[in-house]
Amino acid sequence: MAKHETPLLDQLESGPWPSFVSDLKQQAEVRAKNEAGVEFQIPQDAVEDLLGVLELSFKHGRTHWKHGGIVGVFGYGGGVIGRYCDQPKLFPGVEHFHTMRVAQPCGKYYKTSYLRELTKLWDFRGSGVTNMHGATGDIIFLGTTTPQLEEIFYTLTHDLNQDLGGSGSNLRTPADCLGSSRCQYACYDSNALCHFLTNEYQDELHRPAFPYKFKFKMDACPNGCVASIARSDMSFIGTWRDAIKVDQDAVNKYVENDPGYPANAGAHKGKDWGPFDIEKEVLALCPTKCMKFENKTLSIDNANCTRCMHCINTMPRALRIGDDRGCSILVGAKAPILDGAQMGSLLVPFVEVNPENDYEAITEVIESIWDWWMEEGKNRERLGELIMRQGFQKLLEVTGIDPQPQHVAYPRTNPYIFWKEDEVDGGWERDVVEYRKHHLR
């Protein structure tokens, strides 16, 4: 029998979508029964109390968690979020209920043997409740007590060959789309770049030296499956510089409505949209109208293509990304606080993604940006805010990148140009007396 009555939560057990309430209840029961004979290092009824406190919130319409204190593992400035219940008497099992962020493997592929090691550890030393995964990408262990933190870290590093992820004013755990591992659209190996940067910058990830958090995300093509442009201070989005590769036979299969060639790889199968119409569905929707289909031949004016992916997505068996591949780097995305949300702004139109030289071209950009931000960024100022405050020009200056029209959606609409003294003939110092000779008062 449940420790707390949860009439409101119980109503979330019905309905088709997996019920987190049912799952928590099953977990509570498993812990209560403890058939595996686990020597629980935190209260056995933690999950019962978690349900209890959540029910109370459902009743009150308010959270019952307090600010976390500063808890963590020795030498790391992140990876743990402290959390305490504001009704510890009622719910002692969750009085301390910290989360740990465990760095996820790039691409989020798993072997079950590894997952089972994780669950075993977490049953033993934590609540057995997780997030798979956190919004940044980490594996989230949800709920343990302070004394367990070092123990868990020890086991993770010694037995699981596994480190914590980021939190605090650090580099956060980078995240990626699955990329070339299983996607024909990938312009670079996002898993490899993500893994490399995560390891290259372990120090930045674990030891807070930044003004605020900093996030990397890798989308291996402009489809943006890890939403990097919305959620990362630095977003690496795959692209190419040469021509889209066209298989004309396959194009015609689409045009002929060959069943082996469903439009958009079948993504629209749930409704009858009528036969595929290349004019209407591809050419007319191309944002630059740079395609032609004449005499059964599709031609693309690649100089005017903006690589939006639409035609490729729509006819994936006929069109392929080009061969001269790399990525664009966009910077500054962030959530709304304080001055409003930002999406990433294009900083590097194209850069090679080259593991052979340890992604030199990319780490150069990263490090010049960090140097600037660490020098100039105010406390709790995200990169995007610094760019807004000091100007995009400044960003170009510190990264040594030439201004290009690609940097803007449109040139400035105001003529308020801050000229620098050395750009203006004769400098700024002038003699008003001399001036007054020609211009009486």
Next chain:
Amino acid sequence: MAKHETPLLDQLESGPWPSFVSDLKQQAEVRAKNEAGVEFQIPQDAVEDLLGVLELSFKHGRTHWKHGGIVGVFGYGGGVIGRYCDQPKLFPGVEHFHTMRVAQPCGKYYKTSYLRELTKLWDFRGSGVTNMHGATGDIIFLGTTTPQLEEIFYTLTHDLNQDLGGSGSNLRTPADCLGSSRCQYACYDSNALCHFLTNEYQDELHRPAFPYKFKFKMDACPNGCVASIARSDMSFIGTWRDAIKVDQDAVNKYVENDPGYPANAGAHKGKDWGPFDIEKEVLALCPTKCMKFENKTLSIDNANCTRCMHCINTMPRALRIGDDRGCSILVGAKAPILDGAQMGSLLVPFVEVNPENDYEAITEVIESIWDWWMEEGKNRERLGELIMRQGFQKLLEVTGIDPQPQHVAYPRTNPYIFWKEDEVDGGWERDVVEYRKHHLR
């Protein structure tokens, strides 16, 4: 022989476009000769000196005019711009060189008898140099001395039945497109509205009671021939609410390339663009794609038409504006200083333009806005800046206009909503002690 050498200006006498230099020179000569025997009330060589000082500016690359002092006619706070030369020794003829703004007739139609009265007065009491017209719309008398101001005003009002225009923190002289006087697109009589408001608000025009300048402009249709949306604090743009009127026979004449029906009334005659193609030139360019041409019949889904004028402009003999006519009011346009330029923002989607009741529906909006701006506007704060500072909501509140999605291009992207206390159940006062009973520290 010219008083001053003007080698630089002389180069502007060549070339096909009317040369202002040639005109000034002819004027200088006319004054020098004075065949009409005018008893010039300001220096006869004023125009020579004007050429001289301008030549000096061409040499220096700098202006030679100083700030105007406060000059004007008794009881009026505007209509005159003071101006003094900063090299009076060299150019005594333009030492004092004030401008007077003479209110232009709406629609800018003239009888020559009237124009000749103006030129006579101006030859007599001023430089004989004008702007036809100033950027706001006034007839500009360019260059006279302080003692002449009252004299000119007296003659204007007594003999020419003519008043000055605006300057200073006043209502400025309203301006309009020619409207229904000669244009089939006019949705209201812009000349009449312009004249009415100019006279209705003579007090606001002549006696500075505003925080800063305020401009009205009237475009009788969305083509915007007086650019009101860019240049007036309050812009009255004609529109209609019912269906575009279609003459199907005429449509087909266009389709058949009948020479009596040139596309866009012949505006593109200078180049061979090929035969008129209604699909490409009209339907495909309609911003809302709300038109169809089938079986020789043009149909318009008027509920989705945004009255952009394109189809009407393109086939003016076939399409006519609707019958339920009025205007939209947009507010806040202004030049860039201080916070950047603004275009007018839509405040009143539709209002009737009714001379029968003295445009009551319009004057109500004007006056409620003025009340607010005069109450809240800071010194030198344009209406647009006040709206930015206090919010568009505030503008709706003071004008009593219901918020409508028509007011926005898109709803806000940030959720930073400033709720008011009375909108929130239970108000804002809360008891932290009571709260702490449920939420321990």
Next chain:
Amino acid sequence: MAFISSGYNPEKPMENRITDIGPRHFEEFYPEVIKKNKGKWSHHEILEPGVLVHVAESGDEVYTVRVGGCRLMSTTHINEICEIAEKHCDGHLRFTTRNNIEFMVDSKDKVEPLKNDLKSRKFPGGSYKFPIGGTGAGVTNIVHTQGWIHCHTPATDASGTVKATMDVLFDDFQQMRLPAQLRVSMACCLNMCGAVHCSDIAILGYHRKPPMIDHEYLDRLCEIPLAISACPTAAIKPAKVTLDDGKEVKSVEIKNERCMFCGNCYTMCPSLPLADTEGDGIVLMAGGKVSNRISDPKFSKVVVAFLPNEMPRWPSMTDAITKMVNAYSNGANKYERLGDWAERIGWEKFFEVCELDFTHHLIDDFRQQAYMSWRQSTQFKF
């Protein structure tokens, strides 16, 4: 509950310490067929909702069955996932960027048994443990945040609002009848850990009452200058306050009319709680996107300024969402994202066809760029 050491010695924290090793290498975890064909994929097809095949240049195929993940997940549930993966997939699986689970098999005949197994598993309350779907032109999992399950600043619950929403959108999770993909996201406060600002539909927890001030404790628990500077609207000032017992303490004063309830001060100072039963609730946003396909990525717009927290199923919220999804589904063109549709028909028509009220709250008044969202045109629909 005896304490059992992992081997860690608190006396000598640096002894044998291993740090900075990062995550496990992804290659360890790739299924065989992935490892072999990585970078050499030819094309893919969504065979039916939730079932994809990717075909390699080599001719190899990998079949993926995607199932809904309710990302707040117990170890028991994870173990069950492992059990399935071991049974069908050689012990491999992956999670998607939207917290779905993907089971991959390397030949077509393994798909049906896997699907049947997945479909057969339900929780006692009747919900699916592993609903198949979430692909193509449909609704997939809602990315979301902690809510009342773990965070101290939420204005609503995350898992609860998500469960309520996914139940009403469940058909579209298992179908692909929409004009394009429709991404719903959820964040329980303005910190927006779900980065919902670029979603087709976004559920956002929002406070509407200025913070209470716990004067008695404030100076003891908070750094007053940090709290003050945290406020984006400069609503907070330092103040001296006399408590009921006559004691004078340092504290702060809040200009309530300047507050837009962002909670940033509370993040810096626990003595400034905002949460309130009536004050807190939901903001709905719509029309954002992230992909660069056809149109540029774009921000979501606020379309419903406030809905109360109605536990446990937030019916007003799910109702408004349903209206939007239906209107979109009826009105948009093939391939057209919700925001592109709204822009094409005009936001005035969006409110009309979605049967949502337009209120003054939806007009931007935050900072100067608000201006750009007003209508500088005579082009509008009546």
Next chain:
Amino acid sequence: MAFISSGYNPEKPMENRITDIGPRHFEEFYPEVIKKNKGKWSHHEILEPGVLVHVAESGDEVYTVRVGGCRLMSTTHINEICEIAEKHCDGHLRFTTRNNIEFMVDSKDKVEPLKNDLKSRKFPGGSYKFPIGGTGAGVTNIVHTQGWIHCHTPATDASGTVKATMDVLFDDFQQMRLPAQLRVSMACCLNMCGAVHCSDIAILGYHRKPPMIDHEYLDRLCEIPLAISACPTAAIKPAKVTLDDGKEVKSVEIKNERCMFCGNCYTMCPSLPLADTEGDGIVLMAGGKVSNRISDPKFSKVVVAFLPNEMPRWPSMTDAITKMVNAYSNGANKYERLGDWAERIGWEKFFEVCELDFTHHLIDDFRQQAYMSWRQSTQFKF
């Protein structure tokens, strides 16, 4: 030069004073055919560049011949205009909103004599007095401001730059070969009396040196607080300054790096002059429009950050303008305004085809909305 009184008595200014009578009533001035058919026009046609016919429902016609007006105009010139109007048009004429002159006749046979008369009139230097044109898909008159002829704040001349530009664009004034109308505007300082911010092509005078400070006179001639508060970037501070003669005066100090040369302080205070031979010059903007046709009105964008004042014909400026007009003319679709064309091909292509340099100055860094002009997309052309 004896003073002659108008009748005004300075001793008794209110005697017989007439005020607030406004402008003359427009109806006095309408030509007969206009008065008769007002509000009842059926349609119009541009017969040839500069010549329009408007046909009324009554069948009446009015033929309009439009000629370039160089709006800085002497009374001598106005009298000549009157002479023409009296000869051909019953003494009526009008000015357009862009300072052209329109001569109207009520029957077709009156058009040729009028045209011939107009064409025959030239200034001694060779320029036309009354060039016919300015209609339809071409270039019309440049709206402009005072410049060095009368204002105290210009950074360039108005009439001079306009004459130079119209001379190079003259063919397009007399043709209608462009994709759509192309409106050039000119303003000689940032006050933008020409409201050039929404023009296809805008010529703008701009300073590039912070004000000099005339310490000796400043406090005597200016209100220091007004000068300080006039500065949009808060670059000006009050200061005490010791003059060469040892006298200490109140004055101001300017943080030069914060100055963006707007001249607003100079507007408030004549002791802060900015004008400078090398510092001053021209900014070119492009791509704005005012009409609501097809696309919304839009702001012009800065496309050339600076060109020096090259008197008397500003060749670098006219060269850049010519390049834009030619590229537009070659590249745009029928009915497409310059800004719509630039947006369609992308601004990166605009700079390429117009052969203009893109420099860091063209990236917005003024206030927060600058952000919106950066590129938040991977869609761009190489």
